[in-house]
Amino acid sequence: MSTPSEPGLTEVVGERRHLTNLAYRMLGSLVEAEDAVQETYARWYAMSRPRQDAVEAPGAWLTTVATRVCLDLLGSARVRRERYVGAWIPEPLPDRREWVGGPSGGGGAESADPADRITLDESVNMAFLVVLESMTPAERVAFVLHDVFRYPFAEVAEMVGRTPAACRQLATSARRRISTAQAPVTPVGRSVGTPVPAVPAAGQAALVRRFKEAWEAKDIEALVGLLDPEATMTADGGGLVGTVLRPVDGGERIARYLIHIADKAPGLTLLERTVNGRPGLVAQHAGVTVTVAAFGLTDGRVARIWAVRNPEKLRPWTEYGPN
Structure with a gap:
């Protein structure tokens, strides 16, 4: 041994x-x-x-x-x-610094959670x-x-x-x-690159915040204004939870669908969190993370939404509470 x-x-x-x-x-x-x-x-x-x-x-x-x-x-x-069953979306990555109970850093043993190593x-x-x-x-x-x-x-x-x-x-x-x-990538090199800043780009974060506020207020006009007219939303439930099985296309259709979700799930809490290094949203119901949404932003509007609802893909998001 x-x-x-x-x-x-x-x-x-x-x-x-x-x-x-x-x-x-x-x-x-x-x-x-x-x-x-x-x-x-x-x-x-x-x-x-x-x-x-x-x-x-x-x-x-x-x-x-x-x-x-x-x-x-x-x-x-x-x-x-x-x-x-339905669309398959890559598993979303959290930034543990934004969650209570995240890694404390320092020279201790490396976390057993692979999410902490990405x-x-x-x-x-x-x-x-x-x-x-x-x-x-x-x-x-x-x-x-x-x-x-x-x-x-x-x-x-x-x-x-x-x-x-x-x-x-x-x-x-x-x-x-x-x-x-049109998905650019910055090479990370043998050392696996430089982590993104703790505070995401202000413009991206501000747009996601306005989107969150419009969704919370069920303001369909505001949502439509923040969405690109040709926007697409894809959801991944894996057949384990209810969600749309095909992409929702068009800013107005997406806005109406989001309002429908808010009506069906009263008490839904939306949190601004970094998802795969970019500003995103986490939806919690009764304190349990039920959806992690990543955004693709173009010309000051939301062009893509990837909503992961498959609970098996949300395990890295369920172990810690929000700050």
Whole structure:
């Protein structure tokens, strides 16, 4: 059994945050990301001590294994999501600093919750993750490794078992999808980038606040004015809770639907919270988080709403109370 005194153990354990960041961007699911990381470490510790010692760069070995595990999971996930009830939206990420009971920081042991290990930057905003869902597993992995985490194509090729030229072509195809969707991403590099500021961009936060206030007041005219006329709202209930199974298109239709929700759920509390590094809203009923909404904003209006209601995807949001 490994002990803290064994050479290289600190390096191996220290890779968990990087692997979790990598896996979440590849999979769009905290649960699946943690499963991938757990499987990666299981394979490491299943090796004999001489085989571990023979690995020149444990971090590179772990990243390669995690990448291949993610590729396998992406293939099976596509099949599962074809059978998913309604729309499938990536699992939303909280910013624990906004919740009572969040991590205190400092040099203590790393949290067991994978959500606490995800660096919040542009590569986890919901619009970007949704575009990643449109890619093939190979495109997504090649793009995340090269364009997001800045691995050279020669290293990407070794991780995915393809030629550098093939990986370059996959990343190019992925960039076309990003460009078509107009979902920019800032590369985060090997160190997984720079966290977003504690206070979100003032303009984005102000727009979401006005949206919240209009929804609370059931002011349909104000909501319509804040929504792009071509706005789209997508909800994810996973068949476990009631919600629309198809996207709601058009600013006025969305506004009317939101008022309908408010009428059906008296006592709904709306909280302004950071969702995947951007200003968002959390809806609570009787103190329980029932919906997490991420927003795509364009030209001073709300153009996209992603409302996650599947309780299995809201677990990271249910453990702490609001400040």
